[in-house]
Amino acid sequence: MARAVREVRETNPLAPSITNTVTQSFVANAQLAVGGSAAMVYLPDEGECVAALGGAVYINLGTLMPVYEQTVPATARACAAAATPWVLDPVGVGIGSLRTRLIEAVRENPPTILRGNASEIIAVADLWGLGGNSVDGASGDGPRGVDSTDSVDAAERAAVACARFTGGAVAVSGATDLVTDGVQVARLSGGSSLMTCITGSGCSLGGVCAVYACVADPFVAALTATAAYNLAGLRAAETCDGPGSFQVAFLNALYNLTTEEVTEAPLALTSTSAA
């Protein structure tokens, strides 16, 4: 994790995004704050082009347009062909049929990191037929719009099943985050409830996962991004008086984190035996 933080700051890697129109600038600013570089694209040939550049690509399904029916599968295919890592945030899975079709379509070229809130990860495991959704305590309601109706613990089996299927990492966000590579499960605490009062803390976390995936393996990249977010959230909450100033303080905190702070972030590791 220390190496990932340092290498991103030293090399300014480009992690291009196909991402929603609500939080695009927050995603780009967070990527820049940790030392990465951002570029947002929409069209199929743009997705294929950025996949071939190397680095890592971020795909977020938050606000779909018809062209994404081509862009998303073409980019996933191009990432697989170029061995470029990519991060999927399945925002709002369950709203309309295109999101469902896209998640089903990328099953054949799956993401290196799957990142979402608990209900989204449970829904993806279900759509991929991984049987990880029948978990203790899962609401069975699916996401409420873009927000979770499930606890992070309820998504553990779904997350492990998805990670085993993709061979990469899965990051589930919430009050305590869970990151798994299908073998180990890490729980990371910190952050702030104010992160749920601004839009895009999850989206930008996905973009930052992609930045770290430019220089580190998927599990380390997801852990590093998650640890950085928890610390920056904690710190920002100390210095603000509401969501508006929190967003500004959060970007500043992300920018000012030291390597040591990220690597000393509270992280509890266990091995999976179930699933």
Ligand SMILES: Nc1ncnc2c1ncn2[C@@H]1O[C@H](COP(=O)(O)OP(=O)(O)OP(=O)(O)O)[C@@H](O)[C@H]1O
């Ligand atoms: N109650 C909480 N306390 C502390 N941190 C939280 C809490 N809820 C979420 N977070 C943090 O907020 C960030 C985003 O997580 P969240 O689950 O809200 O994502 P999301 O639902 O995908 O967000 P969005 O779609 O609005 O971008 C993560 O870094 C997570 O650790």
Ligand SMILES: Cc1ncsc1CCO
């Ligand atoms: C609010 C919202 N709607 C579609 S994408 C998005 C950003 C948070 O996921």
Ligand SMILES: [Mg+2]
């Ligand atoms: Mg989200």
